[in-house]
Amino acid sequence: MAEEMSLGKPPLELVLDFVRTLEAGGGAARIRPFLADGFVLVEAPHLLAPAGSTRTLEQVLAGADNSAGVVANQKFEIRRTTCEQGRVVLEADWSATSLMDLRYWDAGETIRARTSSVFEVRDGRIVSQDSYDCYYTS
Template sequence: MSTTNLDTARRYLRAIEQGATGEALAAFFHPEVTQREYPNRLVPTGATRDLRAILAGAERGQTVVASQQYEVRHTVAEGDRVALEVDWSATLKVPVGTLPAGGTMRASFGVFLTFRDGRILSQHNYDCFEPF
């Protein structure tokens, strides 16, 4: 049974939920990966990251988020491209804005992935956070 790019995208989100960092997370990415996070409340000017920066961000996230969950609402997959509409929630380890430690942060994400050789080559995120 072959794994589709959509299957890989879903496994990627599950791995993030489970706290994957380092090699466990890197396994999802092509070595030439770029991630573009468009401006949002947490990253007002947006960001572009390579593999090293993605992995460093995952490590930093472990200090802020106790747990997180991705609920995939809709998907579109065609060839090497996958689009996901996702509801995200996270229990915080530290206060963020008006949310206390132990509070829940929520967002709706548009995630657009391009694959090469079964791994994520590019990721574009449009993250819409609920007020915090």
């Protein structure tokens, strides 16, 4: 279903559909149709990953399935979008409920971050995402 939805859509619409899929619980099978075979996710250093990270498609899909045991009720409040050809920039306030004790949050608490992501879309698929997340505890 998501595969049919993602094909042929304008880049901004594709990225927003991807975000809505994440909010709905995501999971590898649901997000895979949005992502190109060579997809790469680059996360700048942040509170939960001080060294940052670079993940391949396979790592992202494994993480998507594992995230169901870490967070629930993901919500992206879109603040602003910019789109130029195949590049989509998304600024959002993100929140989720922690399902386990983490360094700065206990299980049941709400995790919050201001996030900016730069997506590259080519041939109806997201080929990369560079994310800049600013987590906060209040």
